[in-house]
Every structure is written in C-alpha cells, then in structure tokens.
Amino acid sequence: MSKIIPGNQKHLSLEDRLFIEQSLNQGLSFKEIAKYLCKDPSTISKEVKKHRASNWYHKGSFLNKKNFCVHRYQCRKTNVCKKIILCGIKCTSCPSCNQTCKDFEKECCNRLMKAPYVCNGCSQKLHHCSIAHKYTYDARFADRKYRETLKDSRRGINLSEKEAREKDSIITPLIAKGQSPYQILVNHPELQMSVRTMYSYIDQGIFTSKNIDLKRKVTFKPRKCHKTQISNREIFHGRSYEDFLKLGLNAFIEMDTVHSCRDSQKTLLTFFFTEEKLFLAYLLNRCTKGAVKAVFDRLERRFEDVFDFQSIFEYILTDRGSEFGDPVALETNPNGIQRSSIYYCDPMRSGQKGGLEQAHTMLRMVLPKGSSFAFLTQWDVNRIVNHINSTPRESLNGDTPYQRALKRYGEDVLKALQLGLIHPDEVCLRPKLIRFK
Numbered sequence: 279m280s281k282i283i284p285g286n287q288k289h290l291s292l293e294d295r296l297f298i299e300q301s302l303n304q305g306l307s308f309k310e311i312a313k314y315l316c317k318d319p320s321t322i323s324k325e326v327k328k329h330r331a332s333n334w335y336h337k338g339s340f341l342n343k344k345n346f347c348v349h350r351y352q353c354r355k356t357n358v359c360k361k362i363i364l365c366g367i368k369c370t371s372c373p374s375c376n377q378t379c380k381d382f383e384k385e386c387c388n389r390l391m392k393a394p395y396v397c398n399g400c401s402q403k404l405h406h407c408s409i410a411h412k413y414t415y416d417a418r419f420a421d422r423k424y425r426e427t428l429k430d431s432r433r434g435i436n437l438s439e440k441e442a443r444e445k446d447s448i449i450t451p452l453i454a455k456g457q458s459p460y461q462i463l464v465n466h467p468e469l470q471m472s473v474r475t476m477y478s479y480i481d482q483g484i485f486t487s488k489n490i491d492l493k494r495k496v497t498f499k500p501r502k503c504h505k506t507q508i509s510n511r512e513i514f515h516g517r518s519y520e521d522f523l524k525l526g527l528n529a530f531i532e533m534d535t536v537h538s539c540r541d542s543q544k545t546l547l548t549f550f551f552t553e554e555k556l557f558l559a560y561l562l563n564r565c566t567k568g569a570v571k572a573v574f575d576r577l578e579r580r581f582e583d584v585f586d587f588q589s590i591f592e593y594i595l596t597d598r599g600s601e602f603g604d605p606v607a608l609e610t611n612p613n614g615i616q617r618s619s620i621y622y623c624d625p626m627r628s629g630q631k632g633g634l635e636q637a638h639t640m641l642r643m644v645l646p647k648g649s650s651f652a653f654l655t656q657w658d659v660n661r662i663v664n665h666i667n668s669t670p671r672e673s674l675n676g677d678t679p680y681q682r683a684l685k686r687y688g689e690d691v692l693k694a695l696q697l698g699l700i701h702p703d704e705v706c707l708r709p710k711l712i713r714f715k
Contacts, residue, residue, distance in 0.1 A: 289424075290315075290317075290321075290325060290424075291421075292417065292418070292421045294315055295325070295417035295418075295420050295421050296417040297311070297314070297315065298311055298315075298322060298325065298326070298415065298417065299398065299415055299416065299417040299420075301314075302326070302394055302396060302398035302399050302415055303398050303399050304399065305399040306399075307393070307394075308322045308323050308326075308393055308394070323393065323395075325420070326394060326395050326396060326415055327395050329415070329419070329420035329423050329424060330395060330396050330413045330414065330415050330420075331413065331414050331415070331416055331419050331420075332411070332412075332413055333411075333412050333413070333414060334410055334411055334412075344373055344376070345370055345371075345375055345376060346376060346384050346385055346410045346411075347370075347375065347376055347379070347382050347383060347384070347385065348383045348384070348385045349381065349383065350370045350375075351370075353368070353369065353370050354368065355368070355369045355370075355379065356368055356369060357369075358375070358378050358379050358380075359372075359374060359378040385408065385409060385410070386409070387407075387409045390409075390411075390412075390413055395413060396413045396414055396415045397412050397413060397414050398414060398415050435479065435482070435484060437479075437484070442484055442485075445469055445471075445485070446484075446485045446486055446487075448462070448466055448469065449462060449469070449476070449485055449487060450485055450486040450487045453487045453491050453492065454487070454491065456493060458492075458493065459473050459476040459477060459480075459492075460473050462476075463476065477495075480492070506599070506600040507598050507599070507600060507625070508598050508599070508600055508602070508603040509600075509603075510603065513603070513605055514598075514622055517605060517620060517621050517622055518621070518622060518624075519595075519621065519622065519623050519624050519627070519630055521621065522593075522595060522621035525593065527593055528553065529551070529552055529553035530552055530592075530593040530594070530595055531549050531550065531551055531552070531590075531591060531593065531594045531595070532549070532550040532552065532594075532595050532596070532631040532633055532634035533547070533548065533549055533550075533594050533595070533596040533602070533634070534548050534596060534597060534599075534631065534634050534635075534638070535547055535548065535562075535565055535599060535601060536548055536559070536638060536641060536645075537565065538649070538650055538651035538652070539648050539649060539650050541650050541652065542650045542651050542652035543563065543564050543565070544561060544562065544563060544564075544651035544652060544654065545561075545562045545564070545565040545569075545601075545651070546559045546560070546561060546562070546641075546651070546659065547559065547560045547561075547562055547569075547570060547573050548560075548634060548637070548638070548641070549594075549634075550631075550633050550634035550637050551679075551683065552633050553682075554674075554679050554682040554683045554686060555633070555637075555671055555673065555674060555679040555682070556667060556679040556680070556682070556683045556697075557637045557640075557641075557663055557666050557667055557679065558663060558695060558697075559641070559659050559662070559663050560573050560656065560659070561651070561654060561655070561656050561659050565599075565601050566601060567600075567601055567602075567603055567604045567607065569601070570601050570602065570608065571604070571607045571608060574591075574608055574611075574617075574618075575611065575612065577591075577694070577695070578611055578617060580694040580695075581691075581694055582690075584611070584615065584617070586691065587617055588616075588617050588618065590687065590691070591617065591618045592618060592619065593618070593619050593621070594608075594618055594619065594620050594621070595621050595622075595623065595630070595631055596620065596621070596622060596623070596631070597622065597623050597628065597631070598622050598623065598625060602620070602622075605620040608620055637666065640666050640669070641662065641666065644662050644665075645662070656696075660696050660697075660698070663697070664680075664697060664698050664700050665700055666679075667679045667680040667683075667697060668680055668700035680692070680697065683697070
C-alpha cells in the first residue's frame, strides 16, 4: 500500500504515533490504522512491537508478589526445593518458588502474544488484571525511543576496523611526505572517500596522522558559530529566497539577531527598512522563539490600528537561525490574524540581506564583538539606535533615515517604534561618548 501512494516512504511522526495510540485504545485493528495513515499494516505492527513500553505490576499471590505461576492459587506443594527438612510453608508464598518448581508455567495473555501486542484497548483495567508483565503503547515514549535510536545509529564512522587500517596504511605515509588530502584522493581513487571525510577522520583520530601533520590546517583558527540552524526544513516551503524574489519587492524589512559574548544570554533583535535605511533594535533576555514572538506582539500592541503594523511589517526577510524557526507564530497575532510574511535567505548567504549587515557594522562601533550586553537596558539600546538613525547617508542624498521615515510614516509611528531624533552636532558612534546608565 505504501509503495502505491507517492511520497509515503517517510518515517512515522509524533502525530502518526498519537493516532496509533488513540486507535489502539479504541480497539481498532492494524489494518484499519494503516488504512488511515496510508501505510502497510506490517509497518504499524513493527512500530507497536518495537516501541511498546514494558511494565511490571507485581500482583502474584497474596503472600508472594513475585509468583507468576498459573497454578499459584490451587497449588498445595511444600518443600519443593528440599533445602529444609521440616518446612510446612506453602511454596506459593516462597520467593524462589518459580525458580525451583518443575511444574512452573508462567501466566501469559494471548493479547500480548499476537496483535495488538499491547494492553491498550483491553476491557479489563490494568490494576485488576492478574498478568504481571504488561506492555503498553505510549506515543510520546515511542517517539522519544525512536529519536534516540535514530541518533545512536548515526554515530561513529562508516568503516570497519580492517578497512580503517588499510586506508591508514596508504594515507599516513603520504601525509608525512607533505601531500594534501586532495592530492592523495586524486592519485588513489580506491580509497573511495571525499576530502571532507578524510579531514573528519583525521580530526577524530581514526588514522595515525593528526591535524598537526597537515601543512595548512594548523594555521586556521576554529570557526566560531553562535547560532544554531533551523532543523525543521519543511517550514522553508514557500518561504525560500527564490520565492521572495518572485514577489519583486522594492521595499521590505530585513531581520536578524546580534549576540552578546558568552557570559551573557542577552541578544538584540534587529530590523532594517531597506528603503528608508531605518534601523531598529530590541533587547531579548534569551535568544528563543518565544522571545522573538513577544517582541512582535509588543510592537503590534503599541499601534492604535492593527493595520498600521501590517502595512509596515508586511514582508520580512531573515536568516535561518533557530530563533526564527516558528514563522507561523510570527506571521499571525494572538487573534489569528495574519500580520506579516516571513521569508528566509539561503544558507551561508548573509549578503542577501546586506543592508542589515551594513547597519550591524555601525552598531558594532558602539558594541564591539566580545562585549557583554548584561548591563544593557532597552533605554540604552534606543539611544544607540537613535544615534545611528540620525546619521546622514549618501544613499539618501544627505538625509538621515529618521527624516525619511518621518516623511513616510509620521511621528506617531516612530514613537511607537521608540525612535527619536538626535541633534546632528551630538551624533556620535564611539562607545566612550555614549555612556550607559
């Protein structure tokens, strides 16, 4: 069934597992569940058997909770172990009864031996059932177990110990002679690996050669990366940079974040108006999806009319940082009304929002890289932003971004955005002159 339906070869999601759990509680068969999910019944059967949770409910007999024999209620045997000469105690109350009795038969349930293999949907309640070893299917536990297995299966290297020794016997002597990994792979195609894979194996210590044996790698510093990328790639459908170019916009807003040093978790959420060259920045205590959404909600509440916010923040272009990983929450307000449209740049292409990156250089004149935002307040950030927006620009024919924005949006909108005008003689982008409280 799954081969007939196109695009149905994907792994089961949490929503699918929740439906399986709900269906099992209702007593539906694997065939009925598979028909709804457009999967093969064997897929559902394997999922339930592999990810079911094992639980022990120590019912046993009245005097021995560890006795799981079928005959424990009718059995009258004594001294089966023959360790004590005179033992008048029934073996059913002895902890070692199941291990020593030859007539022991474990109590089993046919429901657990064949489909559905779990106690879900059973008419008898768990605490009333006499079966000690029970199996249940919990969707969240199954999904977590699946994720852990998937993560563990991708660890390590795709080489056996023998293959690693064979490749090492070729690579290590050539690196000692000064040859580069690319040169080695060109002359030895039998290695069957890429240049990036060879660098990774050397860095992990799989081969005898180390990073210090490479000619140029020791001269490069490790790359610093503060951001984490969005893991869910499905949100990029219809929001890619290619889709953004199809709109043919002349004016839009670019969005990004500026991080503090590692001692502080505070972050600046920045906006840049491409037509007016206007720069905005708002302080976040943490760089999370919820913090970014809170800024959007707070800005929307400052406008008297909801449509004013929609007209200003209609189209937003941003990068693929994890803090922007929930576009639906940013695009819609708490009432469910769409207020903006989010689009994403291509990976490693910060130049696609070059106007904002240029504005960050002016911000870094006041807050250099490595500086801490721990003692910053929103008042301090507003003052820095006002200095930047009061600087004349050659691209605006000598006007300031504040003046251009004032002509287009009006004074009320700029006050809602917490913007003000700095006198031209007082504008300065040096950190020693812009003192914080």
